[in-house]
Amino acid sequence: MSTPEGPRRVRVTSPRTSAARRPIMPTGTREIDEQTRLGQVYMQSLIQSQLRLTLAVIGGVVLVLGSFPLLFWLVPPTRTMSVLGLPLPWVILGILVYPVVYVAARIYVRNAERIEAEFTEFVGRQ
Amino acid sequence: MSPALSLTAIGLVVVATIGIGLFGLRISRTTSDFYVASRAVSPRWNASAISGEYLSAASFLGVAGLVLVNGADMLWFSVGYTVGYLMLLVLVAAPLRRSGAYTLPDFAETRFESPVVRRICAGLVVGIGTLYLLPQLHGAGLAVQTVTGAPPEVGAMIVAVIVVINVAAGGMRSITFVQAFQYWLKLTALATPIFVILLVWHQPVGVLDSLHGAAADWAEPLSRAGGRDHPLYATYSLLLALCFGTMGLPHVLVRFYTNPDGRAARRTTVVVLALLGLFYLFPPMYAVLGRTFAPDLVSAGGDTVVLELPGRVFPGTTGDLLGALVAAGAFAAFLSTSSGLTVAIAGVIDQDLLRSRLHRWTGGDYVAVNSFRIAALIAMIVPYLAFTVTGALSLADTVGLAFALAASTFCPLLVLGIWWRRMSTTGAAAGLVVGGIAASAAALVNVSGAPQGGWPRALVGQPAAWTMPLAFLTVIVVSKLTPDRIPAGTARSMVRLHTPEAVDVDRGLPYR
Numbered sequence: 001m002s003t004p005e006g007p008r009r010v011r012v013t014s015p016r017t018s019a020a021r022r023p024i025m026p027t028g029t030r031e032i033d034e035q036t037r038l039g040q041v042y043m044q045s046l047i048q049s050q051l052r053l054t055l056a057v058i059g060g061v062v063l064v065l066g067s068f069p070l071l072f073w074l075v076p077p078t079r080t081m082s083v084l085g086l087p088l089p090w091v092i093l094g095i096l097v098y099p100v101v102y103v104a105a106r107i108y109v110r111n112a113e114r115i116e117a118e119f120t121e122f123v124g125r126q
Numbered sequence: 127m128s129p130a131l132s133l134t135a136i137g138l139v140v141v142a143t144i145g146i147g148l149f150g151l152r153i154s155r156t157t158s159d160f161y162v163a164s165r166a167v168s169p170r171w172n173a174s175a176i177s178g179e180y181l182s183a184a185s186f187l188g189v190a191g192l193v194l195v196n197g198a199d200m201l202w203f204s205v206g207y208t209v210g211y212l213m214l215l216v217l218v219a220a221p222l223r224r225s226g227a228y229t230l231p232d233f234a235e236t237r238f239e240s241p242v243v244r245r246i247c248a249g250l251v252v253g254i255g256t257l258y259l260l261p262q263l264h265g266a267g268l269a270v271q272t273v274t275g276a277p278p279e280v281g282a283m284i285v286a287v288i289v290v291i292n293v294a295a296g297g298m299r300s301i302t303f304v305q306a307f308q309y310w311l312k313l314t315a316l317a318t319p320i321f322v323i324l325l326v327w328h329q330p331v332g333v334l335d336s337l338h339g340a341a342a343d344w345a346e347p348l349s350r351a352g353g354r355d356h357p358l359y360a361t362y363s364l365l366l367a368l369c370f371g372t373m374g375l376p377h378v379l380v381r382f383y384t385n386p387d388g389r390a391a392r393r394t395t396v397v398v399l400a401l402l403g404l405f406y407l408f409p410p411m412y413a414v415l416g417r418t419f420a421p422d423l424v425s426a427g428g429d430t431v432v433l434e435l436p437g438r439v440f441p442g443t444t445g446d447l448l449g450a451l452v453a454a455g456a457f458a459a460f461l462s463t464s465s466g467l468t469v470a471i472a473g474v475i476d477q478d479l480l481r482s483r484l485h486r487w488t489g490g491d492y493v494a495v496n497s498f499r500i501a502a503l504i505a506m507i508v509p510y511l512a513f514t515v516t517g518a519l520s521l522a523d524t525v526g527l528a529f530a531l532a533a534s535t536f537c538p539l540l541v542l543g544i545w546w547r548r549m550s551t552t553g554a555a556a557g558l559v560v561g562g563i564a565a566s567a568a569a570l571v572n573v574s575g576a577p578q579g580g581w582p583r584a585l586v587g588q589p590a591a592w593t594m595p596l597a598f599l600t601v602i603v604v605s606k607l608t609p610d611r612i613p614a615g616t617a618r619s620m621v622r623l624h625t626p627e628a629v630d631v632d633r634g635l636p637y638r
Contacts, residue, residue, distance in 0.1 A: 029629060029630055032625075032631050032632075033631055043617070043620060043625075046624055047545070051545055054545075058213070058216065058217075061212065061213075061369075065205070065209065065365075066362075069202075069347070069361045069362060069365075070358075072348050073348055073358050079198075079347055079348065080345075080346055086337060087345055087346070089198050089346070089347045090198065090345065090410065093202065093204075094410045097205050097208070097209075098208060098404075101403065102399050104212060105215055108216055109215075109393065112392060113389065113392075116626040119625075120626050120629050123629055
């Protein structure tokens with residue numbers, strides 16, 4: 001093996017930079033993988049925002065749909081009231097429920113995907 | 127009703143089912159195709175297949191019959207069947223897909239790291255599945271009996287044989303095509319007669335007359351039509367069972383696994399909700415028309431109103447043709463739901479009971495797919511025998527009990543398992559056992575002779591309102607008492623269940 005001629009090349013770095021540089025840049029995914037406290041906070045916040053959204057939808061359903069039996073029970077005229085030639089309960093339970101449920105589902109999916117996109121962007125970032 | 131025409135139509139459905147199944151078999155090349163259609167089914171196809179599978183005899187025949195006999199309170203059935211999918215969407219759809227579990231026992235084992243919980247789940251899947259297959263066979267028997275006068279065993283046998291052949295031959299891939307086709311067939315079969323009646327009807331009797339006037343008691347909610355006490359309690363309890371039981375039905379989870387990822391699982395569910403809503407517009411119309419054109423069916427139980435209505439409105443060829451179409455749709459309903467259930471039950475029997483034994487008996491000299499095929503046969507024989515023993519139970523009654531059982535066992539397991547980090551393995555097992563025993567006890571009492579009237583009858587007839595909270599409470603209390611039995615891998619499981627696929631994290635298991 002031949003020794004190179006002349007002075008050896010030396011890399012010149014500032015001691016300050018080398019001291020300040022962290023070995024590997026930790027990302028959110030690393031925090032989650034290693035189950036650090038920060039990683040746990042990330043996961044908890046994801047789960048909690050999704051859970052809040054879920055509970056909001058369920059709450060809406062309970063409030064809207066769940067109130068009809070009570071309404072029919074407490075206010076008997078609503079049982080036979082005629083809307084567009086059909087009794088009110090038939091209009092609500094036979095027709096209106098379905099588009100409302102579909103729209104609720106669309107809204108839910110849009111929000112759930114937004115939460116996930118934000119999470120992905122956040123933990124993917126350095 | 128013309129037996130020849132109807133039988134031809136049923137025959138065509140059967141031929142089409144087997145034909146599409148065979149076509150699926152030709153492209154069903156790998157074991158992965160066989161079990162999960164290689165997870166490559168697009169949301170549209172998958173949504174049609176899910177809806178096709180979900181809309182069972184209870185939806186196609188049962189809902190119309192129930193509304194006809196018991197009145198407006200029964201409209202909640204179709205509402206509950208649909209809202210059940212909304213609850214499934216918001217509570218479990220994406221996490222379940224991300225769990226990587228193929229069956230409920232798979233989910234239980236990876237989440238709770240316990241073979242005991244797995245075995246309880248396997249037993250419950252077979253139990254709920256069998257309870258749900260019974261009314262399908264019953265419906266098939268009823269349909270063939272209405273059309274030809276043959277004894278009910280004939281129709282049930284036809285469905286049982288075709289389903290086993292199809293499932294054993296083609297597995298999940300072929301079933302997906304078959305079920306997607308069957309959704310559209312069912313919708314067409316149910317909608318066409320209604321449209322024809324509305325278009326053609328020019329008689330003085332209005333089609334909506336049965337909803338108004340002096341004899342319209344049945345059209346009022348909470349009217350005690352059908353002789354139920356405490357209708358308010360019954361309504362809420364039914365709603366609870368249907369809304370939270372759907373996610374625990376064994377054939378539903380298997381279907382979710384065919385989605386490529388969690389996001390697709392959600393989007394598929396939204397399409398399913400649209401398809402279900404479209405379908406459920408029609409059964410109440412049969413009840414309304416039935417009150418006018420076939421009032422004698424009210425005392426006969428009503429389950430045949432969908433089959434008989436076209437012939438009652440249009441005597442002659444039109445009625446025969448429409449009747450044949452409806453009979454074909456009904457058969458599609460029995461076939462598709464039974465196929466889905468059989469795939470789900472067979473999957474569990476195969477994995478949890480059969481595979482290890484086959485391995486032992488044959489010294490490892492067997493093909494995995496054959497084990498699944500044998501399991502499919504067992505999965506159908508058991509309910510068929512049960513069907514010949516139990517005879518006539520109302521379609522919706524058995525289905526209602528299956529939902530109540532699912533809502534009291536798998537619903538707490540899934541919902542708390544997905545959203546609650548402090549759920550312990552002991553809590554999971556205790557919840558399954560307590561909920562399962564309470565709901566099946568109510569079902570048994572109901573079948574063997576319900577108490578006469580009053581609160582006992584209401585509580586046993588619609589048990590979900592007390593069995594489901596009881597199961598949730600059991601899980602929570604026992605989990606609080608056994609904090610040392612919280613699975614060690616819970617944090618990793620939560621990452622797996624909730625993190626979107628785009629994030630590159632350690633999920634504990636290879637992503638499937």
